[in-house]
Amino acid sequence: FREELVVKTIQELNELIEKAREFIPYGKVASYIPALARANKKDLSVAVYLPDGRHYEAGDTSTKFTLQSISKVIVLALVLMDRGEDYVFERVGMEPTGDPFNSIAKLEKTSAGKPLNPMINAGALAVTSMIKGINVEDRFDRLMDFVRLLTGNPELSYSEEVAKSEFETAHLNRSLCFFMKEHGIITEDVEKLLDLYTKQCSIEVNCLELAKIGLVFSLNGWDPVTKQQVIPEKIAQICNTFMVTCGMYNASGEFAIKVGIPAKSGVSGGVMGAVPRRFGIGVYGPSLDEIGNSIAGIKLLELLSKHYNLSIF
Ligand code: GLN
Secondary structure, eight states: OOGGGHHHHHHHHHHHHHHHHTTGGGSBOOOSSGGGGGSOTTOOEEEEEOTTSOEEEESOTTOOEEOTTHHHHHHHHHHHHHHOHHHHHHHSOOOOOSSOTTOOHHHHHSGGGOOSOTTSHHHHHHHHTTOOSSSHHHHHHHHHHHHHHHHTOTTOOBOHHHHHHHHHHOHHHHHHHHHHHHTTSOOSOHHHHHHHHHHHHTBEEOHHHHHHHHHHHHTTTEETTTTEEOSOHHHHHHHHHHHHHHTTGGGHHHHHHHTOSOEEEOTTSEEEEEETTTEEEEEEOOOBOTTSSBHHHHHHHHHHHHHHTOOOO
């Protein structure tokens, strides 16, 4: 985003969106969480947030959507701040997986039921169980405050409807929890953990707010708007690395080749990107590919990456 390009940026973003839109029909809106099935499949929007405060948006960026798996990277940052690296990585691994995000298969094969990484559901549930606080409400309040700080929006909240819908249907996530409880990876009550996890996944943002969170990660934890180091540099670097190796589930390898930026997706259709030292990106497109990533959103990021030469590799 060199200075002379700025005037053209919104027009360029609109052009890229129009190209990416062609891929929407090839995907499907997530339906395993019933409330998510109500999303408008045709939505596609993007926001880019620069360190000097300038931001650009294209598409209908007022639409709110839930973080879903994007919350995993934010909660990981909070928990690393709460507990330190040693404690966290004794209970969750650092290796990518070729299995789907909700798979239980590897839990039985890795040592002592330890989940492979914090970006798959098993690992994320283990990480959520490490959020400090006296009860679920207190722990969720601490997380909400952290996300409000990252977005700069003190009004940010969560969708009770989406949280409830997931809580009632989260049989697979329950079984991941019970398996890990058997192995002492988690110790708390499974229903309480699911209550906290489904609320975490239901935090609502728009594209610009997502881009702002991405911006903080892109600057290794520094928030240029409030001029605060909101995440310690080392922790932000760990999160960025997980985004590269595991952020797009079992499509992270292809994404690294085609797009090449730290990014995290969620089944709501959101994707957060963090272009190191340059800017944050928020994308929303609820039509998903088979792996659970925004089908047009990924295409859009691919086009953006080519157009602005964003790959870190
Ligand atoms: N809440 C979702 C789940 O646990 C998050 C998964 C995702 O976004 N991939 O199934």
